[in-house]
Amino acid sequence: MLLQIIDSINGIRQVLKTFKKSNFQIGFVPTMGALHDGHLSLIREARKENDVVAVSIFVNPLQFGENEDFHHYPRPFENDRLLLSKEKVDILFYPGKEEIYPETFSTSISIKKLENKLCGKSRPGHFSGVATIVLKLFNIVKPDVVYFGQKDFQQTVIIKKMVSDLNVDTKIKVLPIVRDKDGLALSSRNAYLNNDERKEALCLFKALTKAKIMIDSGVTISGEIVNEMKCTIKEYKLARVDYISIVDKNTLEDVEYAKSGDVIALAVKIRNTRLIDNLIIPSLLFILYTITLLLKDSI
Ligand code: AMP
Numbered sequence: 001m002l003l004q005i006i007d008s009i010n011g012i013r014q015v016l017k018t019f020k021k022s023n024f025q026i027g028f029v030p031t032m033g034a035l036h037d038g039h040l041s042l043i044r045e046a047r048k049e050n051d052v053v054a055v056s057i058f059v060n061p062l063q064f065g066e067n068e069d070f071h072h073y074p075r076p077f078e079n080d081r082l083l084l085s086k087e088k089v090d091i092l093f094y095p096g097k098e099e100i101y102p103e104t105f106s107t108s109i110s111i112k113k114l115e116n117k118l119c120g121k122s123r124p125g126h127f128s129g130v131a132t133i134v135l136k137l138f139n140i141v142k143p144d145v146v147y148f149g150q151k152d153f154q155q156t157v158i159i160k161k162m163v164s165d166l167n168v169d170t171k172i173k174v175l176p177i178v179r180d181k182d183g184l185a186l187s188s189r190n191a192y193l194n195n196d197e198r199k200e201a202l203c204l205f206k207a208l209t210k211a212k213i214m215i216d217s218g219v220t221i222s223g224e225i226v227n228e229m230k231c232t233i234k235e236y237k238l239a240r241v242d243y244i245s246i247v248d249k250n251t252l253e254d255v256e257y258a259k260s261g262d263v264i265a266l267a268v269k270i271r272n273t274r275l276i277d278n279l280i281i282p283s284l285l286f287i288l289y290t291i292t293l294l295l296k297d298s299i
Pocket of ligand 1: 039152186188
């Protein structure tokens with residue numbers, strides 16, 4: 001099937017209605033465009049697992065603060081369209097701002113306790129904006145399965161909580177972070193980085209790697225790990241830490257001792273570009289398995 005580009009809510013509802021009548025399973029990937037291999041990993045999984053794949057591209061003004069990059073956010077529509085065609089996506093939902101937020105729009109979703117932690121501290125209102133657009137998209141598309149990336153870890157926790165609290169009848173799948181060869185997590189915002197900044201952006205991955213080495217060697221005190229991560233980042237002159245936290249994967253509360261399943265999350269500004277990354281601490285079994293493999297190789 002050829003990619004259909006639909007910009008109206010009624011239009012996409014009509015098209016999806018026929019698929020739903022035939023009991024087709026609908027997979028959905030919400031994005032803000034400027035697609036890269038991270039987005040494509042979600043789309044490919046959706047393609048594998050569903051009869052119909054819908055992707056949305058909407059740069060959501062509600063999730064940007066006043067001094068943030070809404071106006072500069074990359075919008076390479078033609079390239080995105082070609083990528084989606086290549087991946088055999090069926091439907092691209094590409095609405096304008098007025099279609100989603102008419103002048104009379106006045107509702108917002110709040111996920112108390114979760115929305116003001118981590119990134120929420122320096123981006124007030126961001127997660128309320130995210131949850132509002134995601135719930136609207138869920139109601140428009142009514143997908144069976146929706147795909148998100150672990151790259152935006154806090155977002156996945158908040159969406160899962162909203163889906164559970166509001167009984168949204170959709171399955172959420174979270175897929176691993178896709179990285180560049182050197183470890184930098186792919187992000188549409190990486191396009192803002194010049195050569196020097198791109199080199200310095202590696203500090204997030206370097207700090208996470210440092211944390212992983214410490215945990216593998218038996219360190220569990222969160223404060224010690226976070227301090228070492230801060231030291232790692234201090235070596236990069238363009239980098240300024242927004243936060244580094246080790247948190248429970250459901251409550252996002254700081255943990256005193258890091259254990260498997262907890263999440264190490266950080267946000268760092270490289271000059272004007274704010275980047276995020278995270279690591280879910282692997283289970284002990286996985287660590288032992290890796291060590292066994294390494295030992296086997298060295299014998
Ligand atoms: P965005 O366009 O930034 O709103 O992202 C759309 C979706 O792609 C979100 O679920 C993100 O978590 C996911 N995503 C962004 N970057 C990556 C990445 N490097 N690896 C995996 N998923 C990603």
